[in-house]
Amino acid sequence: MVPVSDKVKKASSAGSRSLSTAEERREELIDAAIPVFAEKGYHAAPTTEIAKRAGISQAYLFRLFPTKEELFVAVVEKSCRRMVETMAVAASQAEKEGVEPGDAMGLAYGDLVGSDRELLLIQLHAQAVSPAMPPVRKAMRDCFADLYALGSERTGGTADELQNWFAHGMLINVMTAISAEEVNEPWAVALTDFEGDCFPRES
Protein backbone atom coordinates (compact mmCIF):
# COMPACT_ATOMS: atom_id res chain seq x y z
CA MET A 1 0.00 0.00 0.00
CA VAL A 2 2.35 2.66 1.20
CA PRO A 3 4.89 3.39 -1.54
CA VAL A 4 7.99 2.05 0.10
CA SER A 5 11.04 4.15 -0.50
CA ASP A 6 13.03 2.74 -3.39
CA LYS A 7 16.22 3.66 -1.70
CA VAL A 8 18.60 0.77 -1.37
CA LYS A 9 19.15 -0.43 2.13
CA LYS A 10 22.79 -0.57 2.78
CA ALA A 11 23.89 -1.75 6.16
CA SER A 12 21.22 -4.36 6.58
CA SER A 13 22.85 -7.47 5.18
CA ALA A 14 26.52 -6.87 5.81
CA GLY A 15 29.31 -4.39 5.39
CA SER A 16 29.65 -1.03 7.08
CA ARG A 17 28.37 -1.15 10.67
CA SER A 18 26.32 1.79 11.63
CA LEU A 19 23.04 3.39 10.77
CA SER A 20 19.92 1.47 9.93
CA THR A 21 17.00 2.64 7.91
CA ALA A 22 14.02 3.95 9.81
CA GLU A 23 11.95 1.05 8.55
CA GLU A 24 14.33 -1.48 10.02
CA ARG A 25 14.43 0.33 13.31
CA ARG A 26 10.67 0.47 13.41
CA GLU A 27 10.51 -3.27 13.00
CA GLU A 28 13.08 -3.85 15.73
CA LEU A 29 11.19 -1.46 17.94
CA ILE A 30 7.96 -3.37 17.51
CA ASP A 31 9.71 -6.61 18.39
CA ALA A 32 11.18 -5.01 21.48
CA ALA A 33 7.83 -3.56 22.46
CA ILE A 34 5.92 -6.83 22.29
CA PRO A 35 7.25 -8.36 25.51
CA VAL A 36 6.84 -5.10 27.41
CA PHE A 37 3.25 -4.53 26.37
CA ALA A 38 2.54 -8.21 26.89
CA GLU A 39 3.82 -8.16 30.43
CA LYS A 40 2.42 -4.83 31.59
CA GLY A 41 -0.42 -3.87 29.32
CA TYR A 42 -0.80 -0.66 27.39
CA HIS A 43 -1.01 1.89 30.18
CA ALA A 44 1.58 0.37 32.48
CA ALA A 45 4.22 -0.16 29.81
CA PRO A 46 6.72 2.74 29.86
CA THR A 47 8.14 3.93 26.58
CA THR A 48 11.48 4.36 28.29
CA GLU A 49 11.72 0.65 28.91
CA ILE A 50 10.68 -0.19 25.36
CA ALA A 51 13.31 2.16 23.96
CA LYS A 52 15.97 0.72 26.23
CA ARG A 53 15.19 -2.82 25.12
CA ALA A 54 15.30 -1.76 21.49
CA GLY A 55 18.68 -0.14 22.11
CA ILE A 56 17.62 3.32 21.00
CA SER A 57 16.83 6.54 22.79
CA GLN A 58 13.32 7.39 23.90
CA ALA A 59 13.49 10.51 21.76
CA TYR A 60 14.06 8.43 18.67
CA LEU A 61 11.23 6.11 19.62
CA PHE A 62 8.90 9.07 19.39
CA ARG A 63 10.27 10.01 16.02
CA LEU A 64 9.59 6.52 14.70
CA PHE A 65 6.12 6.38 16.25
CA PRO A 66 4.67 9.80 17.00
CA THR A 67 2.50 8.46 19.82
CA LYS A 68 2.57 5.49 22.12
CA GLU A 69 -0.82 4.52 20.81
CA GLU A 70 0.48 4.15 17.27
CA LEU A 71 3.26 1.93 18.50
CA PHE A 72 0.78 -0.20 20.35
CA VAL A 73 -1.42 -0.55 17.30
CA ALA A 74 1.60 -1.66 15.29
CA VAL A 75 2.35 -4.21 17.99
CA VAL A 76 -1.19 -5.54 17.90
CA GLU A 77 -1.17 -5.80 14.14
CA LYS A 78 2.12 -7.67 14.13
CA SER A 79 0.90 -10.08 16.79
CA CYS A 80 -2.21 -10.76 14.77
CA ARG A 81 -0.19 -11.36 11.67
CA ARG A 82 2.01 -13.80 13.51
CA MET A 83 -1.00 -15.65 14.81
CA VAL A 84 -2.66 -15.94 11.45
CA GLU A 85 0.56 -17.11 9.84
CA THR A 86 1.15 -19.76 12.44
CA MET A 87 -2.34 -21.09 12.02
CA ALA A 88 -2.03 -21.06 8.25
CA VAL A 89 1.15 -23.07 8.41
CA ALA A 90 -0.49 -25.56 10.73
CA ALA A 91 -3.43 -25.90 8.38
CA SER A 92 -1.21 -26.43 5.33
CA GLN A 93 0.82 -29.05 7.09
CA ALA A 94 -2.36 -30.78 8.16
CA GLU A 95 -3.66 -30.84 4.60
CA LYS A 96 -0.46 -32.49 3.40
CA GLU A 97 -0.72 -35.10 6.11
CA GLY A 98 -4.36 -35.68 5.46
CA VAL A 99 -5.40 -34.57 8.93
CA GLU A 100 -8.60 -32.62 9.42
CA PRO A 101 -7.49 -28.95 9.15
CA GLY A 102 -9.98 -27.87 11.76
CA ASP A 103 -8.47 -30.17 14.34
CA ALA A 104 -4.98 -29.20 13.27
CA MET A 105 -5.72 -25.52 13.66
CA GLY A 106 -7.35 -26.12 17.00
CA LEU A 107 -4.23 -27.89 18.18
CA ALA A 108 -2.04 -25.25 16.57
CA TYR A 109 -3.85 -22.58 18.53
CA GLY A 110 -3.39 -24.47 21.75
CA ASP A 111 0.31 -24.87 21.05
CA LEU A 112 0.61 -21.27 20.01
CA VAL A 113 -0.72 -19.80 23.23
CA GLY A 114 1.16 -22.41 25.18
CA SER A 115 4.53 -21.63 23.64
CA ASP A 116 4.14 -17.98 22.72
CA ARG A 117 2.41 -16.56 25.72
CA GLU A 118 3.20 -13.03 24.59
CA LEU A 119 0.84 -13.17 21.66
CA LEU A 120 -1.98 -14.22 23.89
CA LEU A 121 -1.32 -11.48 26.40
CA ILE A 122 -1.20 -8.85 23.68
CA GLN A 123 -4.59 -10.06 22.52
CA LEU A 124 -5.96 -9.81 26.01
CA HIS A 125 -4.68 -6.31 26.59
CA ALA A 126 -5.86 -5.18 23.19
CA GLN A 127 -9.34 -6.48 23.91
CA ALA A 128 -9.43 -4.67 27.21
CA VAL A 129 -8.49 -1.28 25.80
CA SER A 130 -10.52 -1.71 22.63
CA PRO A 131 -13.61 0.12 23.86
CA ALA A 132 -11.53 3.18 24.68
CA MET A 133 -9.13 3.16 21.73
CA PRO A 134 -10.77 3.07 18.31
CA PRO A 135 -7.59 2.29 16.35
CA VAL A 136 -6.97 -0.73 18.52
CA ARG A 137 -10.56 -1.80 18.11
CA LYS A 138 -10.18 -1.62 14.37
CA ALA A 139 -7.01 -3.69 14.48
CA MET A 140 -8.79 -6.31 16.54
CA ARG A 141 -11.70 -6.45 14.16
CA ASP A 142 -9.34 -6.89 11.23
CA CYS A 143 -7.61 -9.65 13.11
CA PHE A 144 -10.84 -11.50 13.65
CA ALA A 145 -11.77 -11.00 10.04
CA ASP A 146 -8.50 -12.54 8.85
CA LEU A 147 -8.69 -15.40 11.29
CA TYR A 148 -12.27 -16.13 10.36
CA ALA A 149 -11.47 -16.04 6.67
CA LEU A 150 -8.62 -18.44 7.22
CA GLY A 151 -10.72 -20.80 9.27
CA SER A 152 -13.55 -20.69 6.82
CA GLU A 153 -11.35 -21.27 3.81
CA ARG A 154 -9.29 -24.08 5.29
CA THR A 155 -11.95 -26.00 7.16
CA GLY A 156 -15.00 -25.22 5.08
CA GLY A 157 -16.90 -25.26 8.34
CA THR A 158 -20.34 -23.80 8.81
CA ALA A 159 -20.92 -20.52 10.64
CA ASP A 160 -21.96 -22.47 13.73
CA GLU A 161 -18.85 -24.58 13.65
CA LEU A 162 -16.61 -21.59 13.26
CA GLN A 163 -18.38 -19.84 16.08
CA ASN A 164 -17.67 -22.85 18.23
CA TRP A 165 -14.09 -22.81 17.19
CA PHE A 166 -13.62 -19.16 18.09
CA ALA A 167 -15.50 -19.57 21.34
CA HIS A 168 -13.10 -22.25 22.48
CA GLY A 169 -10.18 -20.10 21.43
CA MET A 170 -11.42 -17.30 23.64
CA LEU A 171 -11.84 -19.70 26.51
CA ILE A 172 -8.27 -20.88 26.10
CA ASN A 173 -7.13 -17.26 26.24
CA VAL A 174 -8.92 -16.53 29.48
CA MET A 175 -7.93 -19.76 31.17
CA THR A 176 -4.33 -19.11 30.25
CA ALA A 177 -4.57 -15.56 31.59
CA ILE A 178 -5.56 -16.79 35.04
CA SER A 179 -3.25 -19.83 34.83
CA ALA A 180 -6.16 -22.13 35.43
CA GLU A 181 -4.02 -25.12 34.56
CA GLU A 182 -2.26 -24.66 37.90
CA VAL A 183 -5.53 -25.05 39.77
CA ASN A 184 -6.67 -28.47 40.81
CA GLU A 185 -10.39 -28.00 41.11
CA PRO A 186 -13.21 -29.43 39.02
CA TRP A 187 -14.02 -26.18 37.23
CA ALA A 188 -10.41 -25.61 36.28
CA VAL A 189 -9.95 -29.14 35.06
CA ALA A 190 -13.15 -29.05 33.03
CA LEU A 191 -12.47 -25.69 31.47
CA THR A 192 -8.88 -26.41 30.50
CA ASP A 193 -9.34 -29.90 29.16
CA PHE A 194 -9.21 -29.58 25.41
CA GLU A 195 -8.49 -33.21 24.68
CA GLY A 196 -11.96 -33.67 23.28
CA ASP A 197 -12.28 -32.31 19.78
CA CYS A 198 -12.76 -28.62 20.21
CA PHE A 199 -14.00 -28.38 16.70
CA PRO A 200 -16.82 -30.91 16.67
CA ARG A 201 -18.17 -31.81 13.27
CA GLU A 202 -21.91 -31.92 13.35
CA SER A 203 -22.75 -33.10 9.85
Add this chain to the structure above:
Amino acid sequence: MVPVSDKVKKASSAGSRSLSTAEERREELIDAAIPVFAEKGYHAAPTTEIAKRAGISQAYLFRLFPTKEELFVAVVEKSCRRMVETMAVAASQAEKEGVEPGDAMGLAYGDLVGSDRELLLIQLHAQAVSPAMPPVRKAMRDCFADLYALGSERTGGTADELQNWFAHGMLINVMTAISAEEVNEPWAVALTDFEGDCFPRES
Protein backbone atom coordinates in the same frame (compact mmCIF):
# COMPACT_ATOMS: atom_id res chain seq x y z
CA MET B 1 -14.75 -14.88 57.52
CA VAL B 2 -13.57 -11.53 58.78
CA PRO B 3 -15.29 -10.83 62.11
CA VAL B 4 -17.55 -7.97 61.12
CA SER B 5 -17.92 -5.29 63.75
CA ASP B 6 -21.11 -5.87 65.64
CA LYS B 7 -21.59 -2.18 66.17
CA VAL B 8 -25.05 -0.92 65.32
CA LYS B 9 -25.27 1.30 62.31
CA LYS B 10 -27.08 4.44 63.15
CA ALA B 11 -27.53 6.99 60.42
CA SER B 12 -28.18 4.49 57.67
CA SER B 13 -31.95 4.21 57.62
CA ALA B 14 -33.13 7.58 58.89
CA GLY B 15 -32.65 10.13 61.64
CA SER B 16 -29.59 12.25 62.24
CA ARG B 17 -27.96 13.29 58.95
CA SER B 18 -24.29 13.14 58.98
CA LEU B 19 -21.57 10.54 59.24
CA SER B 20 -21.78 7.08 57.82
CA THR B 21 -20.01 4.04 59.02
CA ALA B 22 -16.83 3.09 57.26
CA GLU B 23 -18.50 -0.08 56.00
CA GLU B 24 -21.24 1.88 54.29
CA ARG B 25 -18.77 4.25 52.73
CA ARG B 26 -16.70 1.40 51.47
CA GLU B 27 -19.72 -0.02 49.73
CA GLU B 28 -20.59 3.31 48.16
CA LEU B 29 -17.01 3.70 47.11
CA ILE B 30 -17.00 0.37 45.34
CA ASP B 31 -20.17 1.30 43.49
CA ALA B 32 -18.64 4.59 42.45
CA ALA B 33 -15.45 2.89 41.35
CA ILE B 34 -17.12 0.35 39.09
CA PRO B 35 -17.94 2.71 36.21
CA VAL B 36 -14.53 4.33 36.34
CA PHE B 37 -12.58 1.09 36.28
CA ALA B 38 -14.96 -0.24 33.66
CA GLU B 39 -14.39 2.68 31.36
CA LYS B 40 -10.64 3.15 31.80
CA GLY B 41 -9.20 -0.05 33.13
CA TYR B 42 -7.08 -0.47 36.22
CA HIS B 43 -4.05 1.61 35.36
CA ALA B 44 -5.82 4.47 33.63
CA ALA B 45 -8.47 4.97 36.29
CA PRO B 46 -7.45 7.78 38.65
CA THR B 47 -8.33 7.48 42.31
CA THR B 48 -9.14 11.19 42.34
CA GLU B 49 -12.00 10.64 39.96
CA ILE B 50 -13.30 7.68 41.89
CA ALA B 51 -13.26 9.66 45.11
CA LYS B 52 -15.01 12.58 43.48
CA ARG B 53 -17.77 10.34 42.16
CA ALA B 54 -18.20 8.79 45.56
CA GLY B 55 -18.44 12.26 47.10
CA ILE B 56 -15.53 11.81 49.46
CA SER B 57 -11.98 13.07 49.56
CA GLN B 58 -9.16 11.14 47.98
CA ALA B 59 -7.47 11.01 51.36
CA TYR B 60 -10.43 9.19 52.84
CA LEU B 61 -10.50 6.79 49.93
CA PHE B 62 -7.02 5.70 50.91
CA ARG B 63 -8.08 5.22 54.47
CA LEU B 64 -10.93 2.96 53.40
CA PHE B 65 -8.75 1.02 50.95
CA PRO B 66 -5.04 1.28 51.73
CA THR B 67 -4.07 0.70 48.10
CA LYS B 68 -5.68 1.14 44.74
CA GLU B 69 -5.15 -2.53 44.11
CA GLU B 70 -7.26 -3.51 47.09
CA LEU B 71 -10.06 -1.30 45.86
CA PHE B 72 -9.87 -2.87 42.45
CA VAL B 73 -10.02 -6.35 43.89
CA ALA B 74 -13.12 -5.36 45.85
CA VAL B 75 -14.64 -4.06 42.65
CA VAL B 76 -13.89 -7.28 40.81
CA GLU B 77 -15.36 -9.35 43.61
CA LYS B 78 -18.53 -7.30 43.70
CA SER B 79 -18.93 -7.52 39.93
CA CYS B 80 -18.56 -11.26 40.11
CA ARG B 81 -21.09 -11.50 42.88
CA ARG B 82 -23.55 -9.46 40.85
CA MET B 83 -23.04 -11.67 37.84
CA VAL B 84 -23.55 -14.87 39.74
CA GLU B 85 -26.66 -13.50 41.43
CA THR B 86 -28.20 -12.39 38.17
CA MET B 87 -27.61 -15.77 36.62
CA ALA B 88 -28.99 -17.54 39.66
CA VAL B 89 -32.16 -15.50 39.51
CA ALA B 90 -32.53 -16.26 35.83
CA ALA B 91 -32.08 -19.96 36.48
CA SER B 92 -34.65 -19.98 39.28
CA GLN B 93 -37.17 -18.15 37.19
CA ALA B 94 -36.56 -20.57 34.36
CA GLU B 95 -37.16 -23.52 36.64
CA LYS B 96 -40.51 -22.11 37.72
CA GLU B 97 -41.52 -21.56 34.14
CA GLY B 98 -40.33 -24.97 33.08
CA VAL B 99 -37.74 -23.65 30.69
CA GLU B 100 -34.42 -25.43 30.35
CA PRO B 101 -32.14 -23.65 32.87
CA GLY B 102 -29.15 -23.93 30.61
CA ASP B 103 -30.88 -22.02 27.88
CA ALA B 104 -32.25 -19.53 30.38
CA MET B 105 -28.82 -18.87 31.81
CA GLY B 106 -27.37 -18.51 28.37
CA LEU B 107 -29.97 -15.92 27.53
CA ALA B 108 -29.53 -14.29 30.94
CA TYR B 109 -25.84 -13.91 30.27
CA GLY B 110 -26.48 -12.34 26.92
CA ASP B 111 -28.95 -9.91 28.45
CA LEU B 112 -26.59 -9.22 31.30
CA VAL B 113 -23.68 -8.10 29.17
CA GLY B 114 -26.06 -6.30 26.87
CA SER B 115 -27.67 -4.27 29.61
CA ASP B 116 -24.89 -4.02 32.14
CA ARG B 117 -21.86 -3.37 30.03
CA GLU B 118 -19.87 -2.33 33.06
CA LEU B 119 -19.74 -5.82 34.48
CA LEU B 120 -18.39 -7.15 31.24
CA LEU B 121 -15.73 -4.49 31.00
CA ILE B 122 -14.61 -5.12 34.55
CA GLN B 123 -14.21 -8.78 33.69
CA LEU B 124 -12.17 -7.92 30.65
CA HIS B 125 -9.84 -5.57 32.50
CA ALA B 126 -9.48 -8.01 35.35
CA GLN B 127 -8.50 -10.76 32.95
CA ALA B 128 -5.92 -8.54 31.34
CA VAL B 129 -4.17 -7.57 34.57
CA SER B 130 -4.53 -11.02 36.12
CA PRO B 131 -1.10 -12.28 35.10
CA ALA B 132 0.55 -9.30 36.80
CA MET B 133 -1.68 -8.99 39.88
CA PRO B 134 -2.04 -12.17 41.93
CA PRO B 135 -4.92 -10.94 44.10
CA VAL B 136 -6.92 -10.13 41.00
CA ARG B 137 -6.07 -13.51 39.55
CA LYS B 138 -7.35 -15.16 42.69
CA ALA B 139 -10.58 -13.18 42.53
CA MET B 140 -11.08 -14.23 38.94
CA ARG B 141 -10.49 -17.86 39.76
CA ASP B 142 -13.00 -17.69 42.57
CA CYS B 143 -15.45 -16.07 40.20
CA PHE B 144 -15.11 -18.89 37.71
CA ALA B 145 -15.44 -21.43 40.47
CA ASP B 146 -18.71 -19.91 41.66
CA LEU B 147 -20.08 -19.57 38.17
CA TYR B 148 -19.13 -23.12 37.32
CA ALA B 149 -20.72 -24.44 40.49
CA LEU B 150 -23.89 -22.55 39.71
CA GLY B 151 -24.02 -23.80 36.16
CA SER B 152 -23.28 -27.33 37.17
CA GLU B 153 -25.89 -27.36 39.92
CA ARG B 154 -28.67 -25.75 37.93
CA THR B 155 -28.22 -27.41 34.59
CA GLY B 156 -26.74 -30.72 35.61
CA GLY B 157 -24.69 -30.50 32.42
CA THR B 158 -21.60 -32.56 31.71
CA ALA B 159 -18.13 -31.10 31.88
CA ASP B 160 -18.12 -30.83 28.09
CA GLU B 161 -21.42 -28.99 28.04
CA LEU B 162 -20.32 -26.57 30.69
CA GLN B 163 -17.07 -25.97 28.84
CA ASN B 164 -19.11 -25.11 25.79
CA TRP B 165 -21.27 -22.79 27.81
CA PHE B 166 -18.29 -20.91 29.23
CA ALA B 167 -16.59 -20.77 25.86
CA HIS B 168 -19.55 -19.02 24.33
CA GLY B 169 -19.70 -16.66 27.28
CA MET B 170 -16.10 -15.67 26.65
CA LEU B 171 -16.85 -15.15 22.99
CA ILE B 172 -19.74 -12.86 23.86
CA ASN B 173 -17.39 -10.86 26.07
CA VAL B 174 -14.84 -10.33 23.36
CA MET B 175 -17.35 -9.56 20.63
CA THR B 176 -18.97 -7.01 22.90
CA ALA B 177 -15.61 -5.46 23.68
CA ILE B 178 -14.94 -4.75 20.03
CA SER B 179 -18.58 -3.90 19.32
CA ALA B 180 -18.72 -6.55 16.65
CA GLU B 181 -22.49 -6.18 16.40
CA GLU B 182 -21.90 -2.86 14.65
CA VAL B 183 -19.92 -4.57 11.92
CA ASN B 184 -21.72 -5.90 8.89
CA GLU B 185 -19.34 -8.54 7.68
CA PRO B 186 -19.73 -12.31 7.61
CA TRP B 187 -17.34 -12.99 10.45
CA ALA B 188 -19.04 -10.46 12.70
CA VAL B 189 -22.48 -11.77 11.92
CA ALA B 190 -21.45 -15.36 12.47
CA LEU B 191 -19.64 -14.69 15.72
CA THR B 192 -22.37 -12.58 17.27
CA ASP B 193 -25.35 -14.68 16.29
CA PHE B 194 -26.38 -16.51 19.42
CA GLU B 195 -29.89 -17.36 18.28
CA GLY B 196 -28.98 -21.00 17.95
CA ASP B 197 -28.87 -22.66 21.35
CA CYS B 198 -25.47 -21.83 22.72
CA PHE B 199 -25.88 -24.63 25.19
CA PRO B 200 -26.52 -27.58 22.93
CA ARG B 201 -27.70 -30.70 24.67
CA GLU B 202 -25.89 -33.69 23.32
CA SER B 203 -27.57 -36.54 25.22
Add this chain to the structure above:
DNA sequence: GGTGTGAGTGAGTGCATACTCACACCTATG
Protein backbone atom coordinates in the same frame (compact mmCIF):
# COMPACT_ATOMS: atom_id res chain seq x y z
C1' DG C 1 36.00 19.70 0.58
C1' DG C 2 31.34 21.21 1.02
C1' DT C 3 26.56 20.55 1.72
C1' DG C 4 22.05 18.49 2.38
C1' DT C 5 19.33 14.89 4.44
C1' DG C 6 18.14 11.55 7.46
C1' DA C 7 19.68 8.79 11.81
C1' DG C 8 20.15 9.41 16.47
C1' DT C 9 20.43 11.54 21.28
C1' DG C 10 20.92 14.15 26.23
C1' DA C 11 18.54 16.73 28.80
C1' DG C 12 14.76 18.47 29.75
C1' DT C 13 9.18 20.04 30.59
C1' DG C 14 4.90 19.78 32.32
C1' DC C 15 1.51 17.22 34.06
C1' DA C 16 -0.88 13.38 36.30
C1' DT C 17 -0.89 10.22 39.85
C1' DA C 18 -0.65 7.13 44.12
C1' DC C 19 -0.14 7.86 48.53
C1' DT C 20 0.73 10.80 53.22
C1' DC C 21 0.16 13.76 57.25
C1' DA C 22 -1.39 16.90 60.33
C1' DC C 23 -5.43 18.41 61.57
C1' DA C 24 -10.82 19.31 62.24
C1' DC C 25 -15.14 17.55 63.31
C1' DC C 26 -18.78 14.62 64.94
C1' DT C 27 -20.86 11.76 68.59
C1' DA C 28 -21.35 8.13 72.08
C1' DT C 29 -20.28 7.15 76.54
C1' DG C 30 -18.70 7.88 81.75
Add this chain to the structure above:
DNA sequence: CATAGGTGTGAGTATGCACTCACTCACACC
Protein backbone atom coordinates in the same frame (compact mmCIF):
# COMPACT_ATOMS: atom_id res chain seq x y z
C1' DC D 1 -18.42 18.39 80.58
C1' DA D 2 -14.61 15.80 79.14
C1' DT D 3 -12.51 12.74 76.41
C1' DA D 4 -11.70 8.90 73.25
C1' DG D 5 -12.17 7.16 69.01
C1' DG D 6 -14.06 7.06 64.60
C1' DT D 7 -15.30 10.05 60.32
C1' DG D 8 -13.52 13.15 57.19
C1' DT D 9 -10.37 16.62 54.71
C1' DG D 10 -6.84 20.37 52.60
C1' DA D 11 -2.75 20.57 51.26
C1' DG D 12 0.85 18.52 50.22
C1' DT D 13 5.11 15.08 48.30
C1' DA D 14 7.57 12.25 45.39
C1' DT D 15 7.66 9.94 41.47
C1' DG D 16 6.89 8.48 36.82
C1' DC D 17 5.42 9.32 32.49
C1' DA D 18 4.50 10.91 27.47
C1' DC D 19 6.32 13.89 24.72
C1' DT D 20 9.77 17.93 23.02
C1' DC D 21 13.83 20.51 21.56
C1' DA D 22 18.13 21.74 20.30
C1' DC D 23 21.64 19.51 18.87
C1' DT D 24 25.38 16.02 16.90
C1' DC D 25 26.83 12.66 13.73
C1' DA D 26 26.99 9.51 9.56
C1' DC D 27 26.64 9.19 4.87
C1' DA D 28 25.76 10.12 -0.18
C1' DC D 29 26.37 13.03 -3.79
C1' DC D 30 28.52 17.02 -6.18
